Structure formats: C-alpha cells, structure tokens
Amino acid sequence: MKIATFNINGIKARIGALTDWIVEQQPDVAILQEIKSVDEGFPREIFEDKGYNVETHGQKGFNGVAILSKLPLEDVTRGLPGAEGAGREGADDDEARYIEATVVGKKAIRICGLYLPNGNPAPGPKYDYKLRWMQRLHDRAQELLAAEEPALMAGDYNIIPQTEDAARPEAWRDDALFRLESRDAFRRIQNLGLTEAFRVCEAGSGHYSFWDYQAGAWNKNDGIRIDHFLLTPQCADLLNNCWIESEVRGRDKPSDHVPVWVDLAA
C-alpha cells in the first residue's frame, strides 16, 4: 500500500497540479494538509470520479486537512483530542489541523493526518500554542501505541528534526521549526516508541520536503525536511520503503511542499 502525505498549499490553487499528480502516481492513500477550504468547498467529486473516498476537516481560508483513499475510510474522527476551552471562541480546537481514519487493506491501518502549528514568532503565544498542540499529539500517540496496532501519524509537522534536515541550519537556529525546545518536543513523541520512517531508509543531508517560494530556494536546494511519517511498531514492521518525491517541486504551479511516501506491506 502506497501512502503519501502532501501539504498542497490551497486546494483552489492546486487543483490542476494535484489531480495530475493523483492520476499519475495513483496513491492508495493521500493525506493532505493546508486545503484552505471549508468542507463544502472541497471539490470531492473530482477525486471520487477517480475512485477515491474523500474525508475532509476544513475551515475558511486557512489550515484544513483531508484524506483520500481508494479503500473505504472507517471510523473517521476530526480534531485532535485535549483542546483547552473546546468549543469556545479562541479555543485550541478552532483550527482544523487533524483527522483520523482507518483504512482496511490486507491489514487495517489507522491513519492520522496532521498539520502542526508553525509557531512563529518564538517565543510568544503562537509558539505556546504549538507546544500545547505537540503535547496533545504526544498524548494521542500514547493512546495509539497502547492499542498495539498498525498506525501512522503523517503530515506537515513544521519541525526540522536534526541539523542535517536543513540546508542552512544556522539560519533556523531560533526559529519555531528548529529551536531546541521544538526538537525536544518532537523527540519526546518519537521516544514513546514511534519510528520516523524516512530515517530508516535514508541517511545523510540534502533531503528536503519544503523549499520557500522566495529567493530561488528550490534552484539552490535551500530546503528543510518538515513533512514526516511516525509509525507504531506494528506499522514499522510493515515498512518497505519511504522516500521524498522532490521532483514535484520543479513543476508548474507547485506547492512549496512536496509529497513524502511510504510503501507498506498492507
């Protein structure tokens, strides 16, 4: 089963490039972030016509996540548990950043799609929100691990895990994506017992999933690796491969992110 995570930076702007990619690559599951659309505005028929089941968790203008799957999606939940002031104005669940569903192939896999807050400027209230969000993700990961079943958490983590995951790490030193407190929080989630799929398959520097639109970042390979798959042990046992489809960044009307893939024996 081939599963991709892809921050598309707006479904309206990306509909052409995204459908071309879907038709070409035929992912079994595509986990999307930054759809920047309400659920009713997402062009689900386009993907349904191509054989996909579609589940979205959107909002007006910003954020928004979705899962497309050739196999049925079961037990869909929207939102990350544990929000402070849930349901009230300005609460931690105001932003549409998280969706879960189970995909049943040869094995059942719990798929968690996430768009972790950027957190800049750091320090500050946006950074505090990022850290709270990561604590909630930690708690949800703990529950998934306790179930001892195949599950993965995939998406735009807005975290550069290590120095080798940025072309110019010194430029990111105090940024919310790379500062020590952010990397610590990511490591705490991993240390519960999750496998970061890409680093099982590829060592070394120069592998990125995001390049800024500005200053010719793509042409200089001035990128960062911030889109990740974390796998429970039962899911890691199924891992055949993990790779980044960086070529997509050089196409017409690209997102600033590219797809990251896992192939699972499931």
Added chain:
DNA sequence: ATGCCGTATAAGATACGA
C-alpha cells in the same frame, strides 16, 4: 530580509506562512 513569493479573502490592502 519584521518579507525576496504565494495563497486566501475580497475588492485594496492585510493575514499568514516557514
């Protein structure tokens, strides 16, 4: 580079991103 580009909202600037 407290904004070099891009997206969304909405009708001209402004918010946001990483």
